[in-house]
Amino acid sequence: MQKRTPIYIQIHNQLHEMIHDGYWKVGDRIPSERDLAIRFDVSRMTVRQAVQTLVEEGILERRVGAGTFVSAEKVQEKMSTFQSFTEIISQQGQKPSSKVVSYHVKPASNSEAEKLHLEENAEVLQMERIRYADGTPICLEVASIPYHMVSSLSKKQVTQSLYHTLETEKGISLERAEQTISATLASERVAELLDMKRGEAILRLRQVSYSKDNTPFEYVRTQYAGERFEFYVEGSGDKKR
Incomplete structure (x- = not known):
């Protein structure tokens, strides 16, 4: 039986x-929010x-x-490396861990359908987790x-080691990832x-992960505490400025 699309996703799509x-x-x-709630005849929540x-x-x-505005297109810099959160934290000599906040199956929103083809x-399947370093x-x-x-x-397979499970159980391995980083404020x-x-301050990363046959298999939106995390990308000096 087809699941009914949640109201907030219907409004998101509109x-x-x-x-x-x-x-x-x-x-x-x-x-x-008040005006939109009246327009769509729903609650402000x-x-x-x-x-x-x-x-x-x-x-x-x-x-x-000031309110909420349509975002401007950002200038982008291509990142040349990719590491998982677990790898990054472990390399820093800290212990990575996570806590699942929500885990459920739902109809894809327009954005999710677009990113995941x-x-x-x-x-x-939408999974929401808090990621920790040394607690x-x-x-x-x-x-x-x-x-x-x-x-x-x-x-357990999905929340604890998704990439490893997909590779061993489904033959799906990470080939590349498209990442976009921008700044925002904590809600x-x-x-x-x-x-x-x-x-x-929040550092916001959006990532689409692709398998070897160029099939997108994960769309992630991550918000990092700005004072606790920074991105570091090493590049060569052979590009013309």
Whole structure:
């Protein structure tokens, strides 16, 4: 039986389409949560969830004291290396760990379907985790995976060692990953989960992971506590400036 698309995803998709169609352009301020709740005849909490998802995807951005705006296209620098959170933390001599905040199957949003090359009404497994280094919360990670790829796997297999399990059980191995990093501010929920203050600096990473046959198998949105984490990429000096 097809799962009914949650209301907040329906609103997310409608807002996403309105932005894509130019109803709101880059730099435009979208209506307040109160006005959107009236427009869609839903609660403000439902609207907040839809808007926050678009913020996490980099489509919208919040500005303290000003409202929520359509994000401008960012200048991008291609990163030449990829390491998992576990590898990064272990190399720093610290102990990595994680806590699962949510784990459920749901219809893919427009953004998830686009990133993962899924058909309309396809389902994804969405996993939300807090990642720690020596017990200190470093980031909040939201990963979406095509459900048909992991439907036969246990929750433990997916949450503890997804890449290893996909390779050994499904023959799916990570070949490359596209990563985008930008800056934002901690929402009330993210601040609470990461033991921060609302409005503190966040490093936001969005990543799509691909297998050897160029099939996307994971779409991750990660928010790092700005004061506890930094990215370091080593490159050669053979590029012209």
